[in-house]
Amino acid sequence: MLSYAGKKIVITGAYSGIGAALLTLLRDLGAEDITVLDLKAPEQPVARFIETDMGNPVAIDSAAAAIGEGVDVLFNNAGIAATRPAEQVMRVNLMGLKRLTEHLLPTMNSGGAVVNTASTAGNQWPDNLTVIMELLGISSWDEAVAWIHDHAEVIADGYFFSKQAVQVYTMLASRPAIRRGVRMNSICPSPVDTPLLPEFRQTMSDAIIDWAIAEGAGRVATADDMARALIFLGSDLASYVNGVNLLVDGGFTAAMATGQAQLPTQAAS
Numbered sequence: 001m002l003s004y005a006g007k008k009i010v011i012t013g014a015y016s017g018i019g020a021a022l023l024t025l026l027r028d029l030g031a032e033d034i035t036v037l038d039l040k041a042p043e044q045p046v047a048r049f050i051e052t053d054m055g056n057p058v059a060i061d062s063a064a065a066a067i068g069e070g071v072d073v074l075f076n077n078a079g080i081a082a083t084r085p086a087e088q089v090m091r092v093n094l095m096g097l098k099r100l101t102e103h104l105l106p107t108m109n110s111g112g113a114v115v116n117t118a119s120t121a122g123n124q125w126p127d128n129l130t131v132i133m134e135l136l137g138i139s140s141w142d143e144a145v146a147w148i149h150d151h152a153e154v155i156a157d158g159y160f161f162s163k164q165a166v167q168v169y170t171m172l173a174s175r176p177a178i179r180r181g182v183r184m185n186s187i188c189p190s191p192v193d194t195p196l197l198p199e200f201r202q203t204m205s206d207a208i209i210d211w212a213i214a215e216g217a218g219r220v221a222t223a224d225d226m227a228r229a230l231i232f233l234g235s236d237l238a239s240y241v242n243g244v245n246l247l248v249d250g251g252f253t254a255a256m257a258t259g260q261a262q263l264p265t266q267a268a269s
Contacts, residue, residue, distance in 0.1 A: 001236040005030030008071050008109075009234075012054055012100065013078030015040040017194030018117060018230070021223035022075060025231050037063050037100075038078065054078045055091030057099060057141045064103035071104050072112045073234040079117060081199035082157035089158030090148050094165045095141065101173070101184075110181030115233045116170050117226075118186040120212070120249050122163030128154060132161075132168045157203065163188075167245045174243030183242045185233045190249035192221045207264055215261040217250025 004026050011026075013019040014036040023044050026034060036042050037052035052063045076097040082089055101114055108114075125132060131154055138144045148155055155161050166186060174184040191197060191209050197220075201209050213220050229248045232238055247253050255261035 001239075002231070003030050004073070004235070005032070007031060007073055008033045008035075009073045009075070010035045010037065010067055010071055010104065011075040011077055012037045012052070012097070013117075014038055014042045014046075017196060018189075018192065018223045018226045019075075019077045020044070021227035022077065022230050025224075025227050029231070035067055054096035054100070055088055056096075060096055060099050061103065064100060067104065069107035071108045074101065074104055074108070074112075074114045075230060075234065076101060076114065076116045077230070079196075081196050082159040082203040083199045084158075086152070086155050086158035087145065087148055090155065090162050091145075093159070093162035094169070095144055097166065098136070098169060099141065105173075105177060105180065105182060108180065108182045111236075111239075112182045113234045113238070114173075114177060114182060114184040115230050116166055116184070116186035117230070118166040118170065118188045118245055119163040120188050120190050120247065120253060121160050122165070122167045122188065122245075123253060124160070125164035125167050128161065128164055129168065132165045133172075135165060136169055136172060159203065170245055171243050178242050183233075183238065185238070185241055185244045185246060187226060187229045187233065187246050187248045188253075189226050190216050190221060190252050192223060192226055194223050211264045212249075212252055215255050216252035219250070221248070221250065 009031055011019055014023045015038045023042055034046045035048040036046050037050050041049045050063045050066055053059045079093045080089055135147055138147055170184055170186040177184040190212050
């Protein structure tokens with residue numbers, strides 16, 4: 001049930017980090033028909049690499065046309081940190097993910113899966129549910145960009161809001177997806193030791209990142225930790241798992257919810 005042999009797979013963002021670790025595991029599990037969408041070609045061999053800016057609708061549309069029909073598993077993994085402008089963060093982390101999914105989903109094979117890489121940074125989505133639903137209801141790319149500019153205060157640096165929206169999109173789109181026989185879920189990592197981690201330290205501070213690591217499993221997550229969770233959700237082992245934002249955070253969220261985690265100020269003292 002973990003075999004990916006014979007499956008047509010698409011991964012966004014597989015040059016480094018979680019995507020590269022996922023690619024290694026997929027190949028170990030028999031996957032051969034793998035298409036990667038990224039700005040840089042992965043170092044591992046794949047069936048097809050399509051240079052794609054996931055913040056550019058024209059590039060996404062072109063890539064989707066080249067991929068064609070019959071995808072079995074789509075891993076929406078590409079993402080950027082808030083070291084980039086907020087609009088760009090929203091384009092890559094949310095809008096590109098949504099656009100590619102909506103291109104490929106109608107012709108995906110029954111029994112397939114869409115797996116999004118969200119984040120524990122999006123756990124506060126209930127606070128912004130109304131505005132997130134408003135944004136997700138906009139079908140036009142240009143209108144969505146205009147909406148982002150009109151809601152700059154709630155968007156802030158783009159990262160937290162984009163990941164909140166990915167969690168909501170995962171739940172919202174999972175129902176129509178399962179009607180086509182396709183499951184949709186996400187993983188929600190805590191800090192992961194990837195090339196993006198220094199950027200998160202820059203935007204969120206060392207204190208917050210180290211606190212989240214300490215109050216979770218006590219060690220920073222590896223890209224392989226996250227890739228294993230992605231593999232599970234994309235596999236037949238998760239055949240009845242749908243609409244779930246899976247926390248892959250070493251217990252950080254559980255500790256927070258049950259009052260077992262010290263607040264950053266307490267931890268520092």
